[in-house]
Amino acid sequence: MKRWKRHLSGRLSKMLLGATTLACLTIGQVGVATGADVGQTPSDQKPTVLITGANRGIGLALAEHFHQQGFAVIGTARKPEEAIELKDIGVEVYRLDITDPESVASLKSELVGRPLDILLNNAGIGGHSTSQLKDLDIERLKNTFDVNSLGALRVVQALMPNMKMSSRRIVASMSSRMGSIQQNTGGAIGYRASKSALNSINKSLSNEFSEQGFVFVVLHPGWVRTAMTNDSATYSTEESARHLYRVISELSKKDNGQFYDLHGNSIAW
Numbered sequence: 690m691k692r693w694k695r696h697l698s699g700r701l702s703k704m705l706l707g708a709t710t711l712a713c714l715t716i717g718q719v720g721v722a723t724g725a726d727v728g729q730t731p732s733d734q735k736p737t738v739l740i741t742g743a744n745r746g747i748g749l750a751l752a753e754h755f756h757q758q759g760f761a762v763i764g765t766a767r768k769p770e771e772a773i774e775l776k777d778i779g780v781e782v783y784r785l786d787i788t789d790p791e792s793v794a795s796l797k798s799e800l801v802g803r804p805l806d807i808l809l810n811n812a813g814i815g816g817h818s819t820s821q822l823k824d825l826d827i828e829r830l831k832n833t834f835d836v837n838s839l840g841a842l843r844v845v846q847a848l849m850p851n852m853k854m855s856s857r858r859i860v861a862s863m864s865s866r867m868g869s870i871q872q873n874t875g876g877a878i879g880y881r882a883s884k885s886a887l888n889s890i891n892k893s894l895s896n897e898f899s900e901q902g903f904v905f906v907v908l909h910p911g912w913v914r915t916a917m918t919n920d921s922a923t924y925s926t927e928e929s930a931r932h933l934y935r936v937i938s939e940l941s942k943k944d945n946g947q948f949y950d951l952h953g954n955s956i957a958w
């Protein structure tokens with residue numbers, strides 16, 4: 690945490706020095722990445738975080754919080770033209786459907802040469818769910834896995850070159866406590882299994898890229914009031930994002946391959 694704070698305050702000081710100049714320039718003058726639907730000009734001086742599914746829910750709150758903390762935020766949305774709240778924060782917005790290889794390839798080409806310090810695989814769905822096995826439409830679970838498990842894998846594979854351009858190399862994927870096999874109390878078969886698969890994928894990547902200094906973690910954001918849940922959930926999106934930011938900003942090499950909740954407590958696999 691202290692290391693990050695020092696890093697950020699150093700970067701922010703440089704930004705403040707250049708703020709007057711930047712304020713005089715238009716977005717076009719300072720150069721905008723091709724294909725981006727831009728709310729505000731990026732600054733090379735800031736550490737950069739990319740957040741998938743940033744147009745609403747926890748992703749939107751994370752985008753806002755990282756932006757407030759001095760990060761250059763790249764938020765992705767399936768429909769950037771409708772991501773009004775995300776653009777209003779003043780971050781870069783790119784189109785991305787994590788189930789569509791062409792969409793992932795397009796983002797990859799748009800971000801060539803752009804270092805990414807943190808990748809936050811946040812996009813996810815509840816997916817098809819029933820309380821009884823006899824009602825389960827197993828074919829529909831394929832989509833749950835495509836989004837919740839394979840989606841993050843596609844994004845990581847595509848953006849590896851960008852991550853390698855940074856010395857931080859943090860990849861945090863939004864899992865769920867429901868992906869814990871040990872804590873499985875039944876129900877939501879597809880969602881639970883898709884998050885367990887995401888956890889397993891994360892563990893594999895943490896092993897493969899350990900020697901290159903990567904830190905791969907899966908996180909549980911708490912029970913959060915979003916379209917995926919209901920009003921009785923424990924946390925607001927802002928509260929969850931604030932806690933998650935703290936956990937993410939404190940990550941170091943020793944955390945590689947771990948599963949944490951929003952307070953930084955380990956969750957059993």
Ligand SMILES: NC(=O)c1ccc[n+]([C@@H]2O[C@H](COP(=O)([O-])OP(=O)(O)OC[C@H]3O[C@@H](n4cnc5c(N)ncnc54)[C@H](OP(=O)(O)O)[C@@H]3O)[C@@H](O)[C@H]2O)c1
Pocket residue numbers: 741742743744745746747748766767768785786787788811812813814815836840863864865866909910911912913914915916917918922
């Ligand atoms: N809320 C909770 O209590 C809770 C608890 C544990 C874990 N989580 C996890 O936290 C993450 C965020 O959840 P949330 O509650 O904020 O959900 P949410 O409000 O429903 O938002 C989900 C986000 O994912 C995006 N998304 C869905 N499918 C996508 C795809 N194929 N490609 C790209 N983006 C896609 C959505 O975009 P569109 O607007 O285009 O649909 C939206 O931006 C998820 O991974 C979820 O599993 C949430």
